[in-house]
Amino acid sequence: MNKKGKGRAGRKGVLPGFGLSLGFTVFYLSVLVLLPLSTIFINTAGMGWEKFFKTIFDPRVVASYKLSFGSSLIAGGINTVFGILLAWVLVRYQFPGKKLIDGLVDLPFALPTAVAGIALTTLYVPDGWIGRFLGFKVAFTPLGVIIALTFIGLPFVVRMVQPVLQNLEPELEEASASLGAGRAQTFWRVIFPELLPAALGGFALAFARSLGEYGSVVFISGNMPMKTEITPLLIMTKLEQYDYAGATAIAAVMLVISFILLLVINLLQWWSNRRYLEN
C-alpha cells in the first residue's frame, strides 16, 4: 500500500472523485457512528463526577465488567483456536456436505440472538439435553455466558482465516518439508505466522461483538447480581428505571475500555503484519 495514498498533490488516480468520496465517508461515519457515541459522553457529563464514580465503581457494576470482559476474552480465544481449525478443514479437505458445513458457519450471524439464547438455555439447564449429562452446572453460571458468546462469535475467525489459508502457496509447505521440517514444525513456523494477523483480526471482531451481546446471554446467564450479570444487562436495567445518566455512564466506561483493547489488538495485528507488507 502506498503510504502517501491521499492522492492529492498532482498524482491523479484512474478513478476521479477523491474529494467527494472522502467527504461522504466522513459525513456518513459522523452521522452513523460519532454522533450517537458522543451523546453517551454528553449525557454522562450532566451527572457530575461524584455521582459518576459512584455509579461506575458500584460493586455490582464492577462485577459485571469482570464477567463481560472476561467471558468475551475467553470466548474470543476459544473461537480463535477452533475457528482456525474449522477454516483449515473447510479449505484443505474435500468431503461430501462441505458446502453445507460452510453455510452452517454463518448461521450464528443470521439467527436472532434471543432465539439462540433460548435454544442454548434449553440445552444446558440441569435437566436439558446436554445439561443432564454434565456433572456441573452450565446454565446460570459464567460458563453459560461463555458458551453463548462462543456461539455468536463463531463466524468471525473462520471467515477471516479462510481466504488467507486459501491463498497460501502450497510451495511454502513443500519448501519447508524439503528443508527437513516435520509437519508440526511446518505448521508452527511457516503456516501459523501467515494466519496470525487474520486470526487476530477475527479475534478482535468476535471480542467486540461479544462485549455488546445481550439477547443470547440474558437467558442462559440467569442474571444473578454479582455473579452472572453482564454489563449490557445492567445498562438495560438502568434504562428501565429511567436512570439515563447512570446507563450512559456505564456505557461510556465500556466504550473506553473496549476502545483501548481493540487498539491494542490492532497494534498487535499491525506489528505481526508490518514486516512483510512494507513496500
Add this chain to the structure above:
Amino acid sequence: MSIQIKNVSKRFGQFTALDQIDINVDTGELIALLGPSGSGKTSLLRIIAGLEAPDHGSILFHGENITSVNPKERGVGFVFQHYALFRHMTVFDNVAYGLKVRPRKTRPGKQEIKEKVKELLELVKLEAFAGRYPSQLSGGQRQRVALARALAVEPRVLLLDEPFGALDAKVRKELRRWLRKLHDEFNITSIFVTHDQEEALDVADRIVVMNQGKIEQQGSPEEVYEHPVSPFVYDFLGNFNLFHGRLKEGGLDYGQEQAEGERGSEPLKAVGYARPHDITIHREDIGGECIKAVVHYIHRVGPVVRIELKRIDTGEFLESEMMKEVFKELKLDAGEQVYIKPRELKVFIPEDYSI
C-alpha cells in the same frame, strides 16, 4: 550422489504426465530437463524430490531405492520458480530455517548456525541483506536467498524448477553463470528444469529433451544441438528453415523444378531442416542446388545480421544469419535477387520408412 530414474510413469486423471522415463545421472553432473510446458519435466523433478509419488517405477539415490522416502529425509535441496521464501522471516532466518528445524541431536549450535548462514550469504553476495524481509528484495536477490536456503542443509542433490523463469533476461544470464559456479564449488548433483533452450545449452553438462511425458533425446549440449534425433528436438533447440522435397540418393532434392516429374517412380517425400547460420547467400549461381530468392528484410542490429528471404519458386520465407563482416562484403540490399544454399541440411525421414 548418483541418481537413477527407473521406468517412472505418472498420470493425472486422463493426462499422462510421464511415460516410462529412464534417466541416469552421475555424481556431480548438472542436468537440464528441457521441454515445453506440459512435457512432464516439472512432474519428474517433483517426483525426484518426493513432493509427488510416481504411479510406477522407482527413484534410486546412489543405488538405494528412495521412492517411498519422505521428502524431509531425502536430503534434497529444492528451488522453486517463485522462490517460496517465508515472507515473515528475515533473509537470515530463511537461510537458517533448514538448520533450525533439525532434531535437537543433530542441530548445530546457535553460533554455528550463524557462521554457516553468514558464509552462505557471502557466497550469494547478500551478506548486507541478512536483516531484510523477502518483500524488500528484488526477484534476483530472492532467488539467490532461495538457493542459499536450499544449500544450507548441505543437500546431496540440488533440484531447481525453472529457477530463473520469473526473472528478466539480464539477471537471468548472470544467475545462470553463477549457478554453474555454485554447482562446481559445492560438488553436488544438480537437475534443473527449464523451457529456455539457451539456458540449457549454456549451463548443463547434459540435456534431457522431453516432450509429452517422454524423453526425446539426451546427450551433451553439442550432441543435442548438432545431432538432433527428431524434428521436435531440432525445432525446440533453435530457429530453423524448412525445405520440403523428395529423397534421392545421398540427400534431399529440395529444388522445386528438379523435383517435379523427373523420376518415374514416386520418390519419398521428406523435410530438410537447416539453422539460419547454415544458409549461405551468393550473388551468383554457384551450381549444386542453389535456390533463387529475394531479400525481403534485413535486421542489422548486433554482430549478427539476420536476413529474411523469400524463395522465388515456392514463395516460402527463409531466414539466414551471418556475421557483420560477411554481410558487408556481400553488400546486400532489400529487394535484391540472390542465390541461397543450405550448408548443412538435416533430413528426417517419416518414421514408417527407412532407407
